[in-house]
Amino acid sequence: MTMRFTAKTRRGMVALAVAAGLAAGAAGCGTGGGDGKRPEKTASASRTAGAGPSAQEGQSDEPLAELRGSDGLSLQITSAQRDSGGFVTVNGTLKNDGAQSVVIPSALSGNETEIIKNGRSLGGATLVDPKGKKRYYVLRDTEGRPLTTTGFSTLRAGDTLAVFMQFPAPPANQVEFQLPTFSSATLPISG
Secondary structure (H helix, E strand, O other), X not given: OHHHHHHHHHHHHHHHHHHHHHHXXXXXXXXXXXXXXXXXXXXXXXXXXXXXXXXXXXXXXXXXXXXXXXXXXXXXXXXXXXXXXXXXXXXXXXXXXXXXXXXXXXXXXXXXXXXXXXXXXXXXXXEEEOOOOEEEEOOEOOOOOEOEOEOOOEEOOOOEEEEEEEEEOOOOOEEEEXXXXXXXXXXXXXX
């Protein structure tokens, strides 16, 4: 009887631990919490691929800005939202408007060793507060991974990739967005 009670107790504890883990995971998914790691893309993104946030619920169809980069790449920024935790999340769509596949320039990752060692990303993006004269870099988790879309290397002609970048929130409600090899744009921050 002691053996049976112990086995039942063990099964109950395992079930409780699994339920608690699932609940914590579900809570982290909804708030952008966790380790900041987003699903990684394969070597080539598809037309319907999306690493990062969903279809930007509640956003208008009109982008806040469209930036042109090298080799036919463009970046449409669809939202720049201030979060209650003191962050700004910029969402957008990276697109290859060219006629050939494009290897994503490594310059988009920036030049910081900590970010580069984590693979291709949009870690080189910055927000500039012109009034406060401060530059805000993409946030990193405790292991140095940038809180942005990662794990992509090539976009085929006509393909798009949903992207995000998370920054510390500047006090200004209007900032300049910069990404290496792309034109810059002024963005309003909502929220």
